[in-house]
Amino acid sequence: MTELHAKVLVIEDEPQMQKFLRACLSAEGYRVVEALTGKEGLDLARTHNPDLVLLDLGLPDIDGTEVTKSLREWMTKPIIVISARGQEDDKIRTLDLGADDYLTKPFNAGELMARIRAALRRTSRAGQDQPDPILMVGDLLIDLENRRVMRDGEEVHLTPNEYKLFAYLMKNAGKALTHRQLLKEVWGPAHATQTQYLRVYMVQLRHKLERDATRPRYLVTEPGVGYRLKG
Numbered sequence: 001m002t003e004l005h006a007k008v009l010v011i012e013d014e015p016q017m018q019k020f021l022r023a024c025l026s027a028e029g030y031r032v033v034e035a036l037t038g039k040e041g042l043d044l045a046r047t048h049n050p051d052l053v054l055l056d057l058g059l060p061d062i063d064g065t066e067v068t069k070s071l072r073e074w075m076t077k078p079i080i081v082i083s084a085r086g087q088e089d090d091k092i093r094t095l096d097l098g099a100d101d102y103l104t105k106p107f108n109a110g111e112l113m114a115r116i117r118a119a120l121r122r123t124s125r126a127g128q129d130q131p132d133p134i135l136m137v138g139d140l141l142i143d144l145e146n147r148r149v150m151r152d153g154e155e156v157h158l159t160p161n162e163y164k165l166f167a168y169l170m171k172n173a174g175k176a177l178t179h180r181q182l183l184k185e186v187w188g189p190a191h192a193t194q195t196q197y198l199r200v201y202m203v204q205l206r207h208k209l210e211r212d213a214t215r216p217r218y219l220v221t222e223p224g225v226g227y228r229l230k231g
């Protein structure tokens with residue numbers, strides 16, 4: 001599957017937004033399937049087996065978080081959530097339930113396309129029989145087999161937890177990761193709410209990996225949500 005021929009299921013009840021999304025996606029060569037309600041979206045996901053789902057959180061029938069939950073029972077393809085301001089809690093809950101990314105209204109076509117491309121790239125990489133043990137983002141490199149990290153050709157020494165955190169961010173490059181996801185991954189489920197751990201470790205990682213730790217180029221904060229390793 002090439003990114004350009006990917007099929008996108010759009011679940012969105014507002015006609016204006018639906019129209020905007022259809023125009024953006026078609027112009028870039030994506031095939032579009034549209035649903036106006038959560039129920040219809042769930043049905044179409046089964047019958048059309050889309051490569052990616054764009055899901056509005058504010059739907060007239062089923063809550064977007066519920067739609068995500070149902071989709072995640074069987075579907076592994078990326079879900080990008082579209083939220084309005086004031087839906088912060090729902091947005092985070094949806095990411096915790098397995099959505100890949102989010103866009104907050106209003107957003108522009110360029111932003112939307114970049115998120116979609118990144119999400120599809122991640123899936124096609126994850127689908128390889130032998131995933132590449134070496135991941136690169138800009139001048140950052142991680143060798144997952146030998147547990148080595150390089151910045152601009154120079155080896156960087158990370159502590160075990162720093163390494164775990166950085167490896168998880170690199171494997172999910174471009175994706176918004178919630179505090180809860182990161183904490184569970186590195187420290188375990190019992191520590192899912194200890195966001196102060198994360199803050200400390202992110203500061204350390206930035207000092208080791210960023211040129212200017214106060215203005216990170218890669219390890220960026222997603223306000224109120226968590227962090228993202230920017231691709």
Ligand code: CA
Pocket residue numbers: 012013014056057058059
């Ligand atoms: Ca809506």
